[in-house]
Amino acid sequence: MNARVDFVEGARIALLSLRTNRLRTVLTTTGIGIGVATLLAILGITQGLDSSFANQLASIGSSSLYVSKMPWVQMGNWWEYRNRKELTLSDLEVVRTHSTYATAVAPIVDSNEDVSFLGQSVSAVDVTGTTPDYLAVSGFEVTSGRFLTDADDDARHPVAVLGMDVVDGLFPMSSPLGATVRIGNHPFTVIGTLSRKGKVLDSSQDLTVLIPFKSFVGYYGKRRGLSIGVAVESPEVLTAAEDQLVGIMRRARATPPDKKDDFAVNRPEQLAETYKQLTGALFGVAVGIGLITLLVGGIGIMNIMLVSVTERTREIGIRRALGARKRTIITQFVLEAVAVSALGGLLGTAVGLSGAKLVSEITPLAATVKPLTIVFGVSFSGLVGLLFGLWPAVRAANLDPVEALRWE
Amino acid sequence: MLIDLRDISRTYHVGGEEVRALQSVNLTIDRGEWVAIVGQSGSGKSTLMNVLGCLDTPTSGRYLLNGRDVAGLSDDELADIRNREIGFVFQTFQLLPRETALANVELPLVYRGLKAKERRERARSALDKVGLTERMAHRPNELSGGQRQRVAIARALAAEPSLLLADEPTGNLDSATGEEIFKLFEALHRTGHTLCLVTHEPKLAARCPRAVRLSDGLVIADGPGRQVALENLRDDPRLAAALRHELT
Numbered sequence: 001m002n003a004r005v006d007f008v009e010g011a012r013i014a015l016l017s018l019r020t021n022r023l024r025t026v027l028t029t030t031g032i033g034i035g036v037a038t039l040l041a042i043l044g045i046t047q048g049l050d051s052s053f054a055n056q057l058a059s060i061g062s063s064s065l066y067v068s069k070m071p072w073v074q075m076g077n078w079w080e081y082r083n084r085k086e087l088t089l090s091d092l093e094v095v096r097t098h099s100t101y102a103t104a105v106a107p108i109v110d111s112n113e114d115v116s117f118l119g120q121s122v123s124a125v126d127v128t129g130t131t132p133d134y135l136a137v138s139g140f141e142v143t144s145g146r147f148l149t150d151a152d153d154d155a156r157h158p159v160a161v162l163g164m165d166v167v168d169g170l171f172p173m174s175s176p177l178g179a180t181v182r183i184g185n186h187p188f189t190v191i192g193t194l195s196r197k198g199k200v201l202d203s204s205q206d207l208t209v210l211i212p213f214k215s216f217v218g219y220y221g222k223r224r225g226l227s228i229g230v231a232v233e234s235p236e237v238l239t240a241a242e243d244q245l246v247g248i249m250r251r252a253r254a255t256p257p258d259k260k261d262d263f264a265v266n267r268p269e270q271l272a273e274t275y276k277q278l279t280g281a282l283f284g285v286a287v288g289i290g291l292i293t294l295l296v297g298g299i300g301i302m303n304i305m306l307v308s309v310t311e312r313t314r315e316i317g318i319r320r321a322l323g324a325r326k327r328t329i330i331t332q333f334v335l336e337a338v339a340v341s342a343l344g345g346l347l348g349t350a351v352g353l354s355g356a357k358l359v360s361e362i363t364p365l366a367a368t369v370k371p372l373t374i375v376f377g378v379s380f381s382g383l384v385g386l387l388f389g390l391w392p393a394v395r396a397a398n399l400d401p402v403e404a405l406r407w408e
Numbered sequence: 409m410l411i412d413l414r415d416i417s418r419t420y421h422v423g424g425e426e427v428r429a430l431q432s433v434n435l436t437i438d439r440g441e442w443v444a445i446v447g448q449s450g451s452g453k454s455t456l457m458n459v460l461g462c463l464d465t466p467t468s469g470r471y472l473l474n475g476r477d478v479a480g481l482s483d484d485e486l487a488d489i490r491n492r493e494i495g496f497v498f499q500t501f502q503l504l505p506r507e508t509a510l511a512n513v514e515l516p517l518v519y520r521g522l523k524a525k526e527r528r529e530r531a532r533s534a535l536d537k538v539g540l541t542e543r544m545a546h547r548p549n550e551l552s553g554g555q556r557q558r559v560a561i562a563r564a565l566a567a568e569p570s571l572l573l574a575d576e577p578t579g580n581l582d583s584a585t586g587e588e589i590f591k592l593f594e595a596l597h598r599t600g601h602t603l604c605l606v607t608h609e610p611k612l613a614a615r616c617p618r619a620v621r622l623s624d625g626l627v628i629a630d631g632p633g634r635q636v637a638l639e640n641l642r643d644d645p646r647l648a649a650a651l652r653h654e655l656t
Contacts, residue, residue, distance in 0.1 A: 005521045020506055318502045321463060322563070323491020323519040325484045401463050405502060 006331040014336035017308070018343075028297075028304050029344040032384065035294030036348025036377045037355060042286040043373050044356030046279065053275055063235045064137050064268070065242055066108070067095065067249065068227040071264035073274045084262045085253070087226040094252040095228055101241035104136035104231040107213050111220050113184040115166055115209055117176075122169035126208045127183055129216020130229070137229035145177045145192030152191075153212040160188040163208035164196040183209060186219050200271070238267060294381070297344065298388040305337050305392035316396050317404025326397035333396050337389020338382050345381025349374050409472075410570055410602055411437040411460065416469035418455050418625075429455035430466070431625040439570075442593075442603040444613040444633055446640075447622035454575070456622065457606045461494045461573045462486045474570060491519050495564025499576035501556045503548040509535065509559045510544040516567040534566035535559070538592060554585035561592060572596065575606045590615070610637040614655055 018025045066072075070081040089107065096105040110128040114121050128134070135147050142161070152159050160183060167176055176190040188211060197205040232241045242265050249255075249263050309316070316329060353374070418430040429452045437443055447453045458464035459471065462478055465486075471478045473493060481489070496502070503512045513531040522530070535544050538558040548556050557577060564572055574593065578586030590612060597603055597617075605616060613619045614637035621629035621636055629636045634655065641648035 005518065009518050016506060314502070315504055318504060319515070319519075320487065321461070321490060321496050321502070322516040322567075323487050325487045325519075327484075328519065402458050405463075405498070 003331075006328045007335070010328070010332040010335040011339075013332050014339045017336055018339060021308075024304060025340060025343075028300055028340050029347060031297035031300040032294065032341045032344025032381050033297075033348035033351060035290060035297045035384075036345045036381050037352035038293050038348075039287065039290035039380075040349055040352025040373060040377050041355040041359070042283070042290055044353065045359055046283050046286075047370060047373070048356070048360060049279060053272065063232050063238060064139070065230045065232065065238065065245060066227055066266040067091070067230065067245060068264055068266060069225050071270070072266045073270050087228060087263065089226070091249065091252055092226070092228050095230065095245065095248055098248045099230065099241065099244055101232045101237050101244060102230045103233055104133035104229075106131050106133035106137050106229045108134065108227040108229050109213065109216055109220075109225070111184075111216075113209075113220075115162075115170065115181055115183050117170040117179060117181045120170050122166050122207070124207070125163075125166055125183075127216070127220075128208060128210050129213045129220075130210060131213050133231070134210065134229060136231040140197065141195040142192050143195050144175070145190070147192055148210060148212050153214050156215045156218050157212060158186065158188045158215060159191045159212065161192040161194060161210040162190055163194050163206040163210075165204050165207040166209055167193050183211070184220070242267065294384055297341070297381075298384040301337050301341055301385055302388040302392060304340075305333060305389050306395070308336070309333065309392050309396040312396075313399060313404045313407040316399050317401050317407065320399075320401035321405060329397040330390075330393045333393035334386060334389045337393070338385040341385025341389075342378060342382040345378040348381065349377045352377065409436055410439045410441075410474060411435070412470075412472040413459075414470045414472075416459060416466045416471060418452075418459060418464065419467045428625050430459070432469070433622075433625070433627055435620060435627065435630075437571075437602065437604065439602055440597075440600050442597045442605070442617050444616035444619040444636075445604065445606045445622065446608065446610070446613045446619055446636070449608065451622040452625040453606050453622050455625075457573055457575050457604070460571070460604060461496060462489050487519075491516055491567065493570045495567055495569035495572045497557070497560050497564050497572065497574040497577045499579040501548070501553075501560045501580075503556060503559055503563075505548050508545050508547055509540060509551065509562075512548070512559055513544075513563045513566050516563065520567070530566050531562070534562040537565060538562045552585075553581050554588055557581065557585075557589050558592070561589075561596075565596075570602060572601055572603045573606075574603065576608070577605070578607075578609075578612070610640060610651055611654060613637045614651060 067087065069084050069086055074081060092105065092107050095102065099105070108128060108130050110126055112124050113127045114123045115125045115127075116122070130148070131153055132148055132150060134140075135142070145161070147161055148159065151157075160181065162170075162176055162181075170176065170181060171179070176193060179190050180187050181190060182188075188209075194206070194208070194210070199205065230241070230245065232238060245265050246261060249265075250261065253262065255262060319329060413433055413435040416430055416433040416435075417428065420427040420429060433452075433456065445453045445456060455464065459466050462473070462481075465479065469479075473489065478486070478489065490496075503509075504515070507515075510528070510531050513534055514527045517527040517530060532541070532544065535541055538561050540555060540558050540562060543551060543555060548559070551559065557580075561577075572593075577593070578589050581589060593603060593605065605612065607613055614634045616633035619629070619631065619633040619636035620627055621640060629639060637651065638648055641651060
């Protein structure tokens with residue numbers, strides 16, 4: 001008697017038993033299936049969120065840094081951030097002069113304004129005052145017309161480059177080039193349009209208008225304070241560039257070594273981290289619920305296996321009398337448990353995947369499931385069967401054959 | 409010599425009380441013998457049968473089966489001995505209800521690790537021997553009691569064991585069917601099988617070449633079946649006369 005025979009015979013008996021107790025099989029399978037489906041649906045939705053968010057972050061500009069007064073993600077004492085010094089144009093010059101990684105450095109000031117044209121209006125547009133370098137920092141492209149020039153800036157020209165949401169809102173049919181739009185209360189001539197970047201989380205990056213930096217300051221003042229956008233050659237040097245920027249800024253501001261930075265160097269990944277912190281807890285709770293469901297399913301399997309062992313006490317006695325070793329009996333019952341739970345896993349995978357798909361169809365959440373997740377789902381449920389089937393199986397094998405044969 | 413029991417004792421503990429089911433039993437059985445084991449219920453005959461069949465291990469004493477001492481063997485080794493050396497026939501047939509007759513007969517061969525084809529051939533020929541070729545695709549609940557017992561005997565024969573152990577094999581059958589089964593055992597004995605028949609019926613014991621009587625875990629008689637059966641009825645001349653009459 002070898003392990004192969006144990007396995008083949010065990011599998012045959014397991015399938016026979018599942019067929020014989022159909023209702024029981026279906027119910028036990030359902031228990032495990034619900035657990036696996038819950039887990040997979042959660043994993044699918046989370047993976048979908050992660051990947052769509054990663055795409056969104058890439059659109060911000062994956063090789064840019066933003067120096068500003070406050071970090072994008074604020075933790076700790078808000079007053080401490082608030083009392084910091086504003087950045088100045090001389091900070092900008094220092095960065096431009098000393099950063100060896102920077103390929104473009106642009107000042108950024110912005111304000112929310114309504115933009116209107118011929119009675120049509122788009123509200124809460126992010127109006128940014130900046131310089132030609134901003135094109136490289138932001139990752140936008142100019143799809144029609146031209147971008148801002150240094151001449152526009154120096155002369156404080158009232159010209160504007162429109163993001164696609166603004167174009168869609170004000171010029172659904174015609175070309176905006178050459179048109180005069182009102183930004184707040186001031187007229188600007190449209191000189192170009194930007195490529196579409198899409199949304200990050202829930203805010204559109206295309207709801208924007210770019211105007212020359214000096215024009216912005218002239219019309220609106222430095223409402224939100226100055227930020228400095230820095231583009232570097234490639235994402236690989238981001239960390240080095242960030243370290244260098246911190247050094248440059250501290251020197252420029254003569255920050256004593258024992259004091260913390262009174263400015264922040266932001267990069268898009270920080271948003272990702274915040275997002276992960278936010279969703280991580282939610283994800284953990286959801287996975288926990290899924291695991292508990294699986295645990296309940298596993299206990300269901302153990303319960304049904306104990307019943308099965310009791311019911312088949314005589315069968316076990318017969319098999320032992322005819323020469324089955326303990327190991328053979330264990331294999332038989334464990335395989336039965338694994339078969340039930342793997343079946344449940346398969347069922348749960350199907351339901352879970354359809355659930356995730358349904359969610360992505362009827363809600364804005366994108367759900368994608370990696371093939372590995374499916375493998376994980378089925379093998380994990382099999383493992384549950386193995387774990388919870390083992391004890392009943394060992395009990396079956398340890399029955400005294402004489403007693404078992406006498407069982408009524 | 410096939411079986412050699414020396415000073416075999418088996419003691420149980422039931423609720424703090426010691427039950428001495430077998431007390432220093434000495435018994436030898438040669439190859440080809442047919443021995444009936446008789447006694448009242450509680451006399452220890454079931455325990456003896458379990459010990460002989462390696463389902464139970466003696467508390468003390470030596471049990472040589474085919475010259476091999478069974479006492480110190482592991483659970484796996486005992487399972488293998490049951491598989492190869494012992495063919496069990498039980499009063500309640502002990503067939504697997506969900507399997508066909510053929511699959512039931514194949515079972516010990518599965519545990520021996522034989523290939524499916526050889527298993528099938530041997531199981532078929534065993535069913536042939538008990539006259540059940542026609543019914544081998546049926547499940548036990550589609551068979552009569554006598555047919556079920558024949559399947560059980562075929563199962564025991566398929567393994568080609570050294571010893572056939574039958575525990576009250578006719579106990580659950582009507583007398584005509586029981587007689588058929590007994591005749592089958594007679595035929596098996598004639599073809600050289602070693603048989604051990606546990607029974608409480610003096611009539612059956614009397615028809616066996618040899619009988620061993622147990623009482624309170626002790627062997628109290630061992631001799632030709634007819635003699636042992638009649639000896640026990642000494643105090644009841646009327647029953648003894650009836651048995652004598654029946655045997656002639």
